[in-house]
Amino acid sequence: MADRLSPLLRRFDLRYDQEDPAVIDAQIRQGVNAVGANLWVLIFAIMVASIGLNVNSTAVIIGAMLISPLMGPIVGIGYGAAINDFPLIRRAAANLGLMAGISLVTAVLYFSVSPLSEARSELLARTSPTLWDVLIAFFGGAAGMVANTRKSVPNVVPGVAIATALMPPLCTAGYGIANGNWEYATGAFYLFAINGVFIALSTLVFVKIAGLPQRVDVDARTARRHRWIIMAVATLMAVPSGVLAWRLVQAERFEAAAGRVLADYRDDPRVVVLATQVDGKAKTLRLAITGDLAPEALRGEIQRKLQAQGQGAARVDVRDASAHAADMKPIEELLRSQQTANRDGQLEEARQRLVMLEAELEPLRARxxxxxxxxxxxxxxxxxxxxxxxxxxxxxxxxxxxxxxxxxxxxxxxxxxxxxxxxxxxxxxxxxxxxxxxxxxxxxxxxxxxxxxx
Missing domain, CATH: 3.30.300.30 (ANL, C-terminal domain)
Known part of the structure; x- marks a missing residue:
């Protein structure tokens, strides 16, 4: 059996097409530097990413990720930990701190003078990191380290830069500081810390797997202490994101259950649902209704149906629009918010159709x-x-x-x-x-x- 598997296992051997260890070492040490062109490229990349977040342009943000030099010091920390090169770790950590500081200052300055202060979807996506961000950082960093040890892997490094996304979280943190929103600032900086720690951790793991030589031999006690420190830091980074991921899953499960329950009342002759509002984080469902069914009766039905789907802790608020004319303001606000959401959706659909029509007309114009x-x-x-x-x-x-x-x-x-x-x-x-x-x-x-x- 082992003989039969050996050809397949050889295909996964990281030593195949591996660069000389001395060349790998020199490349990683070169990437750690934070002087001259690297700092200027960093500032320009931060400006590009900040503008992309400000105008909600995914393409611009991706471009900033591709030119960012932040990956080098993080890989240097993981590589230094793997080969016991503590001077390299200290130099890489100092350069990473310098580059992160410059990035934050640049982003704060930009968002302080920008006339666009609204937080768009691209920016909000960097304020609540979860366990999936941990996995992305780890496997993205692993792909990057494997690429760094190859003689030629032309298509991997740009993808790693996009996947691990070191630049946008720092820009989002700068936005939070500039606008006094410390929740955004801390959430975004936490995402940057997650990416940094787990890119470094995956670098350490794959340097060990690749068998790159150690620079300094350490005694068993020191090696054990280093392992404990690394495990503690990784755990401190991963646990909060795991909690946030669990909350996200619970919120999505509640929203899906609420959607299924509300679908039962679309054609119900007893009641007309005028508006709905689902808050997955608070596990709250609000409805504005009219018809023959009493609000209390409808509330009881919905709670029983939600409980049957594992959402027993949900809170249901039902308001009868016809019986409470004096209390119409919350309902009007609810309807207005839904109309705004529908209008935004229709505008986006119209924009997409216009783009498709333009694409269809272009061959005719060319002819x-x-x-x-x-x-x-x-x-x-x-x-x-x-x-x-x-x-x-x-x-x-x-x-x-x-x-x-x-x-x-x-x-x-x-x-x-x-x-x-x-x-x-x-x-x-x-x-x-x-x-x-x-x-x-x-x-x-x-x-x-x-x-x-x-």
């Missing part, structure tokens, strides 16, 4: 531009032509598949130059791939004597 260019070129090459026209259609030669055809129709009373015609058609073929452009020349037909007027 129209090509037809105009063909007319101008034929007129320039053959000034003796009496008339020139371009028509689009579909053609088929023999048993071939029907294909788009552009016919350039020329009426002239003299023979056209064959070489010029050939050059034109060759140029058209390169500019309109997939379309057969044909030049058709028809001589001018002189009127017959019989057809002349008396």
């Amino acid at each position: 129209e531009r090509l037809e105009r260019e063909l007319l101008a070129e034929v007129r320039a090459q053959f000034p003796e032509a009496e008339s020139v026209s371009v028509s689009a259609g579909v053609g088929q030669d023999g048993e071939s598949t029907p294909a788009p055809v552009l016919l350039v129709h020329v009426i002239a009373d003299v023979a056209l130059d064959a070489d010029a015609s050939a050059r034109l058609q060759a140029g058209w073929a390169s500019r309109a791939p997939g379309t057969d452009v044909r030049l058709v020349v028809v001589p001018t037909v002189a009127p017959s004597p019989e057809a002349a007027p008396p």
Whole structure:
């Protein structure tokens, strides 16, 4: 059995295509540096990421991730811990602190002067880290370390930079500080700390797996103390995110259960549900209704149904719009919030449809531009032509598949130059791939004597 598995296991051997340890060591130490160009690139990347978060542009944020040099010192800390190089750890930690400080100051300065102060979805996504962020950081860092030890892995490092996302959390923390929102600032900085710790941890693990040589031999007691410190730091980072992940799962489960319960009343003749509000974090369901069913009776039904789905601790608030006209303000606010959400959804749907229509129209516009260019070129090459026209259609030669055809129709009373015609058609073929452009020349037909007027 072992002999049968050995070829497969050899495929997973990290020593295959591994770079020389001295080269790996030099590359990692070079990435730790925080001087000159690295600091300027860092400042520019922070500005790009801050602008991307400010205008809610995912593409801009991804671009900032790709040019950020923050990964180097974090990898240096994990690598130094794996090879017992404590001077490298201290240098990498100091440079990481310097770069994080510069990033925060840059982000705070930008958000202090930016006229856009609203927290958009891209920014809010960096304020509540969960256990999934821990897993992303660990496996992203692992992929990065494997790439750093290869002779050539061209497509991995950019993906790692995007997945681990070190830059946006620091920008979000800067936004929180600039706007006095310490909840956002602490949540975002916690996400940055999670990414840093678990990228370093995965680097340490894969340096050990790759068997890179240690720089300093330490005694068993010191090695054990280092292991305990690393485990303690990783646990302190992971436990709060695990709690937040559990709360997120519970909130999503409640929202899904509430959605299923509310679906039972869409066609119920006893009641008309005017508005709903579901708060997964607080496990609260609010409804505004009208109809023959009493609010207390509906509340009891909904609570029993939620309890049957494992949501016994839910709070249900039902208001009868027709019986409590004096208390309409909360209902109006609820309706207004739903209308705003629906309008935003409709606007986004319309925007997406507009983008699709633009994409469908672009080939037609391109063909129209090509037809105009063909007319101008034929007129320039053959000034003796009496008339020139371009028509689009579909053609088929023999048993071939029907294909788009552009016919350039020329009426002239003299023979056209064959070489010029050939050059034109060759140029058209390169500019309109997939379309057969044909030049058709028809001589001018002189009127017959019989057809002349008396």
